Amino acid sequence: MRTKLTYILVFTLCLVFTSSFTRLQPPGKDKFIVVLDAGHGGHDPGKQTRSGLREKDIALKITLDVGHELEKNKDIQVIYTREKDEFIDLEERGAIANRAKADLFVSIHCNAHSSQANGAETYVLGLHRNKTNFEVAKAENSVIFLESNYEEKYAQYDVNSPESIIGLTLMQEEYLEQSIYLAGLIQDNFRQKLNRHDRSVKQAGFIVLHQTVMPSVLVETGFITNTSEGKFLSSSRGQNAIASAIADAVVDYKEHMGTNELGITSTEPVAEVKDIIYEDVTFKVQLAASGNNIATKPYNFKGLRDITKAREGKLYKYYYGATSNYTEINEKLAQAKKSGFPTAYIVSFKNGIKTPVDHIVN
Ligand SMILES: [Zn+2]
Structure with missing residues (x-):
């Protein structure tokens, strides 16, 4: 009986999705519909600070x-999706937007961290590029455990596994470029108009973004755990400023999309996901540590170029690559492992001083 019911549900969902794809602009619809989703609510407080x-x-x-x-x-x-302090399922948040045949879905959140990390970042749904983005998504997704029947509703998700979230058919892929375009406008406004620290446009597997069939972004407006950013975010001046930056980006997005012939939503690539750059930091892949002083030639390192060495105590450390780009160093790490350094790992230097990667990437 359970199996049959599941099939029917899946089939109905497919029909809904298919018809939405073929009808980007429902006839007679003259307004541009924006669904605004305030994260959490009710018995789900989201992130909290000691203060x-x-x-x-x-x-x-x-x-x-x-x-x-x-x-x-x-x-x-x-x-x-909510206008007061109430609990709304992640699934229902997306459903509200789908029923309204919205043009945009914007989910608004705040970040938290044990360090004094600060800055704003905007997410689009996508393959997780690194552990950090996955951790942010995992924290936001964990709200499903507060829903009474989550085992049934989210059977296909394992919030502890990035693969389970990526493995689903990505309905959002259809709208990825528009989503990235809007995310870029939001981050530009945060940086240029508000002088906020720009943590860039990122991709990760947020369940709430999985549910929608329109361009969708999730804004982490800043860290409530950062002393000054927490003050800014909890002041009405700060909230107004952040809100205007987001609203201006939505209006810009609407105008940009409106200039296309026939009013059809653009699918041109308009922006790319930015690499994740940490200023003042150099990442390297540590290949080996040895008492032997070896020449940094490719033939000594399974063909890898761009090898450097540094003496630390009695040991020579051998590194591959040197970059401030965390995305790039992860690619280099993968390459090193493939070339025959299975135990290679990333090390980081902040202003030249060796610093644990965890303290930088947060
Ligand atoms: Zn949140």
Whole structure:
């Protein structure tokens, strides 16, 4: 009986998705519909600080501010997934947007970390590029455990496994370029208008973004755990500023898409996911440590070029690559392992001083 029911549900979902794809602009629809999703709520506080800041409160205030800003534009209709402190399933959040045949879905959150990390980042759904992005997605996804029947609803997800989230058919792939374009506009505004630290556009497997069939982004507006950023995010001045930056980006996005012939949503590549750069940091792949002083020639390192060595105590450390780009060093690490250095790992130097990678990538 259970099996049969599952089949029917899957089939119905497919029909809904198919019809949405073929009808990007429903006839008679004249307004540009934006669904604003304030993260968490009700018995799910989201991230919290010892000083009493709660993600659910800040996300709601920013979200309502974005809505008020957007509603000034008569061509835009705003729909909220929640307008008060209440709990809404991740699945329902997407369903609200799908039922409304929204043009955009914007989910608003705050970050937290045990360090003084700061800055804003905007996510689109995608393959996780590294452990850090996965950890952010995992924290946001863990809300499903607060839903009463999560075992049934999210049977296909294992929030502890990036592969399970990637493994599903990515409905969002269809809208990836538009999503990245909007994410880029939001980050540009944070950086240029508000002078916030730009942690760039990133990709990771957020369940809430899996549910929607329109361009969708998830904004981590900043770290409530950072002393000054926490103050900024909890002040109405800060919330207003963040909200205006997001609203302006949505309006820019709408205008850009509107200039295309026939009003069809653009599928041109307009932006690329930025690499993840850490200023003042050099990442290297440590291949080996040895008491022997070996020449840094490719023939000594299974054909790998770009080898450097450094003496540390009695040992010589042999490194492959040197870059501030965390994405690139992960690619180099994969290459090193493939070339025959299975125990290779990434090391990092902040302003020339060896620093644990965990302290940098957070
Ligand atoms: Zn969140």
